[in-house]
Amino acid sequence: MFRFLKIALPATAIVLALLATSGCSNIEPWVKPYERDKLADPVMSLSRHGKASSYMHHVYQSRESSRGSEGGSGGGCGCN
Amino acid sequence: MVLKAGPEVAVAVTERPGFWLFVLMVVLVSPWAKAATLPEDNVDLLYHRYEGGGMTIDGPSVLVRKNVGAQWSVSGQYYVDSVSAASVDVLATASEYTEERTEVTAGVDYLYERSILSLGYTNSSENDYEANTVYFSVSQEFFGGMSTITLGYANGWDEVGQRGNDSFEEEADRRNYQFGLSQVVTANSLVGLDFEVVTDEGFLQNPYRQNRYLDGSDRGYGYQAERYPETRTSYSLAARALYYLPYRASIRAEYRYFSDTWGIDSHTYELAYVHALNPRWSLEGKARFYDQDQADFYSDLYAFENSQTHLARDKEMSSFSGITLGGGLVYEWKQTSLPGISRLQASLLVDWLDFDYDNFRDVTASGNFAPGEEPLYSFDAFVTRASLILEY
Numbered sequence: 001m002f003r004f005l006k007i008a009l010p011a012t013a014i015v016l017a018l019l020a021t022s023g024c025s026n027i028e029p030w031v032k033p034y035e036r037d038k039l040a041d042p043v044m045s046l047s048r049h050g051k052a053s054s055y056m057h058h059v060y061q062s063r064e065s066s067r068g069s070e071g072g073s074g075g076g077c078g079c080n
Numbered sequence: 081m082v083l084k085a086g087p088e089v090a091v092a093v094t095e096r097p098g099f100w101l102f103v104l105m106v107v108l109v110s111p112w113a114k115a116a117t118l119p120e121d122n123v124d125l126l127y128h129r130y131e132g133g134g135m136t137i138d139g140p141s142v143l144v145r146k147n148v149g150a151q152w153s154v155s156g157q158y159y160v161d162s163v164s165a166a167s168v169d170v171l172a173t174a175s176e177y178t179e180e181r182t183e184v185t186a187g188v189d190y191l192y193e194r195s196i197l198s199l200g201y202t203n204s205s206e207n208d209y210e211a212n213t214v215y216f217s218v219s220q221e222f223f224g225g226m227s228t229i230t231l232g233y234a235n236g237w238d239e240v241g242q243r244g245n246d247s248f249e250e251e252a253d254r255r256n257y258q259f260g261l262s263q264v265v266t267a268n269s270l271v272g273l274d275f276e277v278v279t280d281e282g283f284l285q286n287p288y289r290q291n292r293y294l295d296g297s298d299r300g301y302g303y304q305a306e307r308y309p310e311t312r313t314s315y316s317l318a319a320r321a322l323y324y325l326p327y328r329a330s331i332r333a334e335y336r337y338f339s340d341t342w343g344i345d346s347h348t349y350e351l352a353y354v355h356a357l358n359p360r361w362s363l364e365g366k367a368r369f370y371d372q373d374q375a376d377f378y379s380d381l382y383a384f385e386n387s388q389t390h391l392a393r394d395k396e397m398s399s400f401s402g403i404t405l406g407g408g409l410v411y412e413w414k415q416t417s418l419p420g421i422s423r424l425q426a427s428l429l430v431d432w433l434d435f436d437y438d439n440f441r442d443v444t445a446s447g448n449f450a451p452g453e454e455p456l457y458s459f460d461a462f463v464t465r466a467s468l469i470l471e472y
Contacts, residue, residue, distance in 0.1 A: 029224025035267040036225075038324040042412060042425075043354040043362060044270065046262075046322065046332075049427055050124040051141050051157070052467040056431070059130060059463055063435065065372055065396050066338035066346045068276030069318035071260065 046071060116196045116221050118153040118189055120423075121146050125468045132433065132461020134166040139180075151191045155200075159183040168457055169395065171444050173290050173303055177243075181206040195220050208241040208287075217258070225264075232258035242287045250283030268324040273317075280312040291393035292443070292451075293382035300451035301381060307391045309377075314340035318348075328356040343376035344397070361411055366431075368404035380441050381452045395457065399438040406431035406463075423471040434460040 031039075042048055057070040122145050129138035139160035147153045159182070166176040187200030196219045204211040217232035236254035257277045265271055285308035295302040318336035325331060336348040352366035375397040377390035408429035416424050441454040449455075 029226045029264075031226060031264050031267050033225065036264070038268055039264060039270060041324065041328065041330075043328060043330045043356055044322055044324055046270075046272065046320070048410075048425075049429065049465075049467055050122075050469055051126050051143055051159075052128070052427065052429060052465045055126065055128050055141065055465060056463070059433075060370075063396060063433075064346065064370060064402065065340070065342075065344045065375070066316060066336070066348065066370075067314060068256070068258070068278050068316035068338070069274035069336055071272060071274050071318060071320060071334075 116191065116194060116219065118147055118151075118191050118196065119145060120471045121153075122469055122471045124157075125470075127464075127466045129464045130461060131464075133435075133459035134168065134171065135461070136164045137161050153189040153191075155185075155187045155189075157183075157185040157187075159185075168442055168444055168459075169289055174288060179206055179208075181209075208243050210239040210241075212237050213254075215256075227264070228260075228262040230258070230260040230262075232256065232260075234258075238282070240283050240287065248287065250287075252280060252282035252284055254281075255279045270322045272320045272322075274320075275315070275317050277313065277315045279314075282310060284308045284310065284312060285392070286394065289394055291379070291382060291391045293385050293387060294451060295385065302385065304385055304391070306393065307389070309342065309390055312340055312342055314338065314344075330354045338372075342397075344372055344374065346370065346372035360413055361409070364408045364410065364429075366404070366406045368402075368406075370402040370404075372400060374399040374439065378439075380439050393440075395437055395440040398440040400435055400440065401438075402433060402435040404431050404433050420472050421470050423469075425467075425469040427465070427467040429465040429467070431463040432460065433463065434458070 124143040126141040139162045141159040143157040145155040161181040164178045183204040185202040190197045198217045200215050202213045213236040215234035219230040221228050234256040238252040240250040242248035259275045261273045263271050285306045290303040292301045316338040320334040322332045332352040334350040338346040348370050350368040354364040356362045378392045378397040410427045413424040436458045440457050442457040445455050
């Protein structure tokens with residue numbers, strides 16, 4: 001797995017850098033902003049419950065050995 | 081520098097993952113990405129209660145967030161766990177206790193060009209444990225807002241104490257490296273990918289827990305203090321998908337794989353459904369299944385004292401599985417007529433958790449059992465959350 005990390009982090013940086021230098025104008029958003037009303041609906045939110053959601057991560061982390069990648073940050077549907 | 085590749089880069093990643101996160105962050109904070117917006121001003125009030133397995137933990141959480149000008153958002157959170165503990169681990173070698181943990185977080189978000197940079201500090205304090213964490217993250221939308229990438233780094237340093245032993249003082253340090261991607265796939269669907277590496281160093285075991293070994297006494301076994309390795313590195317990879325159904329409802333599926341250097345592997349599966357009853361009321365339900373393998377050095381009963389370098393009998397280190405079934409009722413009022421409140425959301429969420437252990441035995445079970453023949457342990461618990469979010 002840590003071999004994977006050796007590749008994944010630089011690869012992500014390189015891909016993003018290439019996109020940055022070549023410009024991303026060739027990639028057109030295929031879901032237009034006016035088509036995102038359903039994505040903006042609260043029923044589609046990953047963080048609808050705010051701190052009540054992060055509390056559950058705490059509940060599980062205290063009782064299971066697993067941790068991380070709970071999706072507490074990030075998300076977003078491009079609805080702004 | 082970014083485009084440089086080769087063996088030396090591969091070495092640098094494992095030795096300096098923070099450097100590569102920094103490179104990624106620099107790349108992200110570039111002018112070609114789509115604009116972002118700061119979170120809304122809000123007050124997030126939560127009452128939480130956990131009850132089961134001999135433990136009762138409850139308390140409030142209050143978070144206040146306020147924008148300052150067009151580019152800054154500051155937030156503060158106060159959180160309390162009031163603990164009454166008589167779990168199987170406690171009763172095996174000690175007696176019931178109560179304690180309180182308080183957590184304070186201060187954070188600031190900064191909208192710079194087209195990125196949101198977040199910085200925060202959390203202090204968690206209880207009578208025998210003090211935890212401090214500083215975190216930094218950058219979040220960016222790309223491709224017309226269809227993709228959101230978040231990179232995060234957290235550094236934690238803990239001070240571990242022991243009640244009744246003032247001379248006991250240990251430390252544990254922790255680093256988290258996070259990558260998150262959220263992607264709009266269609267007008268009805270979203271997918272997300274998260275990857276996180278966590279490294280720990282220091283005193284990583286619980287100073288109160290003990291492991292047992294056969295000793296030929298009347299009871300058949302004795303106890304000695306646990307000995308965990310002083311380092312641990314874990315990684316987790318999660319994928320999630322969210323789909324808007326033909327009516328106003330959504331279905332969400334998640335999977336997470338976890339692995340660490342102690343030999344623990346786990347799989348987490350979750351399925352959730354949210355159903356709007358009308359514009360204001362909605363119902364939701366979820367099912368979660370968790371399964372993990374034990375740590376390499378775990379044993380419920382060692383053959384003799386000091387039989388290994390590392391010794392653990394924490395049930396969290398054993399092989400077990402858990403099921404969660406949850407449900408909730410949510411009331412959401414947009415554009416309220418309440419003075420100063422633009423949006424209100426009230427939720428009541430109840431979850432039932434059930435854990436079954438494959439190789440952790442209940443030494444508190446009544447009856448006369450030979451060592452290692454006690455019934456396997458299992459327990460269930462209810463988690464209740466009452467939440468009120470007010471945007472202003």
